[in-house]
Amino acid sequence: MSPPYNSTMRVGMGYNSFTQETCARDVVKPALATSKPNNITLAAQSTKPLDQVHSSAQFVSRFGDLLEAFGVTPAAYIKNDGSRAAEYAQFLNVDHFNGHHIHYLIRVLAAREVPCSPELIEFDVISAAAAEPAKVYGDSFITGFLEGGELVALISVKLRRPSEENIAVGKCRLEGQVGLVFRVATAATAAGEVDGETTTIVWRKCGLGMDAPNQWTPQSVREEVMSFPKNAFANPVRLGPVLSKYTTLKSFLTSKIKVPEYEKSGAYIRAASLLEDYLEYKGVWGSIHIAALQVEAGHFSLTPQPQSPELLQLSSEAKAESEAVFSDYEDVRSSKSSSSVIATNEGRPYAATVLGLTKARRDCEREMLKIIDSLAANPEANAEDPSRQHLNPTVFRMLVPRITDIAKQQLELDTTQQLEKSLRAEAELQQKYAKLELTKNDVARELQDVKKKIEPYRGWCPIELDKPFRLVNVATTRSMDYDFTNSNGPSYQLHTWDQEKDNSNQKFEVVLGDAKGYYIRHVVSGRYLTPTWTSDVGVHMDFYDNFPFPFTFNRIDADNRARQVY
Known part of the structure; x- marks a missing residue:
């Protein structure tokens, strides 16, 4: 990835690819017999330069990945805090990045490489540069430029309900909405809108001025991406330098100049680690500033951190190591600045006051400056x-x-209190419900008992209710007779008598009784058949007005209903 272009860049100029800073001009020149330094121009090639289009779309989850996508090194960002990448400044906002859950970065680079003419081959040894080769030469030099156009779009989403599942669904939906043909989907596209607040930032670098829509949408971004390369090649601008290492020059290899070798020293890897610490300190710095304002306003409260012996020991060791490292290039620092080594925090918790926060913020700034100064003074150390x-x-x-x-x-x-109150209320309701269920069951049983007591018995009966019938002695064929109507006066005797069709004293009926059984009633008198007393030969019966007795009926032979006892 080529570093960002700036207007100070010239062909033959030294360049520090680690900090992305330009160095001295004309450190590499054409052959002396061929051309003078001020005659260096971009080559007019006989064949048309090869046009190349690089398109990418990816989800980025780390701020460092975003820097890498823009070609900004961690060291360059730390040293200049994004100022060198002014073109990308709106994208490299840490607060914006951390405030969203999904970031979809789309980049289209339509470029052609334009080398210089004549060819640069002579390394210019500058005697005064021996002390600071990194500042004068850097680690590479500019041999040409990339020309064309660049389009960058960053779609960020702040989910309403962030979770791993919702983030995954949001990515699928956003990817499906943009629908770029060169993007291989990482998962099945999910239908529906992304449930969150979407912010879209689009930046275009091209010689042709193009109007932006009032509001960027995934669809308008897709349309812009597909049409951009043609416009970029038709109206090219410089995008970045083409860099070459000094080791490609024979004249450099014969010199005694040593330029930095950042790759071999592992400086890039260490700078990436420093970037994480720098960004974390930057976040702490901002949160302390906000907290101090809120504490003064009475909206926030502070609680002191506990004292830890381990922190005191760790801080003491860090302070000693810091002083030892800074002493390695103390002379370099003193030549540039009169400032002394910045003191390391002594490992003591800050006071839980606004003044304590102010001191913490100041020390936070110092820790950030340590990172910046160490990169500026001696990256390889x-x-x-x-x-x-x-x-x-x-x-x-x-x-x-x-x-x-x-x-x-x-x-x-x-x-929490409302939840506890709701839980208690729910528990009470459950208890009441349980009691009601018990009461309900008790009432149901009582109702069944009452029902059995008050509802008339409706068991099996061999004859139709409320219909007159005779009680006949099978052995004698005589009918039961209750002497109630008699010309000589009623005797009220219950006995058997010859069957007489129209004799009302021989007519009885079965009627509904109580819950225990039916009543047998004498039709004319309205009296009820009731047992009176027992003897060795059986039970004696009689009829009474106020003492009905319940009867039930059973079959002698269930298979032959003609034979019955009733």
Whole structure:
């Protein structure tokens, strides 16, 4: 990835690819017999330069990945805090990046390489540069430029309900909405809208001025991406330098000049680690600033961190190592600045006051400056151990007072209390419900008992209810007779008598009784058949007005209903 272009770049100029800074001009020149330095121009090739289009679309989850996509090195970002990448400044906003859950980066680079003419082959040895080769020469030189156009779009989504599952679904939906043909989908496209707030930033670098829509959408971004290369090649601008290493020059190899070798020293790897610490410190710095304002306004409260002997020991060791490292290039620092080695935090927690936060913020700035100064003074020395020059940000966080959002804490407390109240109310309702269920079952049983007591018996009966019938003695064929109507006066005797068709004293009926059985009633008198007393020969019966007795009927032979006892 070519570093970003700036207007100070010239062919033959030294360049520091680690910090992405331009160095001295004309450090590499054409052959002396061929051309003078001021006659160096971009080559007018006989054949048309090869046009190349590089398109990519990817989800980025780390800020370092975003820097890499733009060709900005960690060291360049730390040293200049993004100022050197002014073209990309709107994309390299850490707060914006951390405030969103999904980032979809689309980049289209339509470029052709235009080398210089005549060819640069002579390395110019500058005697005064021996002390600071990195500043004068850098580690490479500019041999040409990339021309064409560049389009960058960053679609960021802040989900309403962030979770791993929702992030995965949001990525699939966003990818499907953009629908770029050169992008191989990582998962099946999910239908529907992304559930969150979407922010789209689009930057175009091209010689042709193009109007932007009032609001970028995934569809308009796709249309712009597909049509951009043609416009870029038709109206090219410089995009970045073409760099070459000094080791490609014979004249350099014969010289005694030594330029930095950042790849071999591991400086790039260490700078990436420093970037993580720098960004974390930057986040701490911002949060402390906001917290101090909120504490003064009475919205936040502070709680001191506990004192830790381990932190004191760790801080003491870090301070000694920091002083040892800075002493290695003390002369270099003193030649540029009169400042002394910045003191390391002594491992003591800051006071839980606004003044304590102010001191913590100042020390946070110092730790950030340590990272910047170490890169500026001696990047390769820094590569030995990037953590020796500054306090680990995780340790620093352990010294800053715990910050509590009072309103949020009260809301959480109210929510917890409300939840506990709801749980208690629910438990009480469950208990009441259980009691009601028990009561309901008891009432149901009581109702069944009452029902059995008050509802008339409706068991099997051999004859139709409320219909007159005779009770006949099978052995004598005589009918039961209750002497109630008699010309000589009723005797009220229950006895058997010859069957007489119209004799009303011989007519009885079965009627509904109580829950225990039916009543047998004498039709004329309205009296009820009731047992009176028992003897060895059986049970004696009689009829009474107020003492009905319940009867039930059973079959003698269930298979032959003609034979019955009733």
